[in-house]
Amino acid sequence: MRIDQAEREIYARMLEVSHAVLSGFVAGAGDGDDGPSVEVDGETVHPSEEPHRRIYRSIFGEVEVDRYVCAAGPKKKIPYSPVDARLGMHRGEYSYVLEDWLERLYAATRVSELLLNDRAANCPPRYCEHLSLCSR
Numbered sequence: 509m510r511i512d513q514a515e516r517e518i519y520a521r522m523l524e525v526s527h528a529v530l531s532g533f534v535a536g537a538g539d540g541d542d543g544p545s546v547e548v549d550g551e552t553v554h555p556s557e558e559p560h561r562r563i564y565r566s567i568f569g570e571v572e573v574d575r576y577v578c579a580a581g582p583k584k585k586i587p588y589s590p591v592d593a594r595l596g597m598h599r600g601e602y603s604y605v606l607e608d609w610l611e612r613l614y615a616a617t618r619v620s621e622l623l624l625n626d627r628a629a630n631c632p633p634r635y636c637e638h639l640s641l642c643s644r
Contacts (some may be wrong), residue, residue: 527568540576540590553578
């Protein structure tokens with residue numbers, strides 16, 4: 509096995525282990541069944557009859573979070589989830605870490621594009637020809 513193949517295999521296994529650890533961490537927060545009613549912002553809300561599934565997209569992959577959610581009544585807006593609150597999860601699907609990485613990647617990509625466009629506009633013709641041959 510080549511070293512690059514070993515790196516890929518090790519990385520894939522690390523992601524699997526990390527995903528399992530994160531899933532266990534989420535499971536440790538419970539299912540959010542905190543009793544017949546909960547007071548949220550001065551309003552009494554009631555847990556759903558069945559757990560609701562939420563997909564949490566992390567740097568280790570998707571984690572399914574089955575948890576009870578609370579609302580003022582059936583088919584009402586869900587203002588509160590005890591599990592989401594315990595874990596500090598926001599309403600979006602993407603983890604804060606993944607959002608941060610995506611924002612940084614986007615910013616780095618934009619900077620790279622701007623630099624490449626600037627270089628292409630100011631480079632000698634022979635060098636630009638060489639770059640276009642290399643990028644094929």
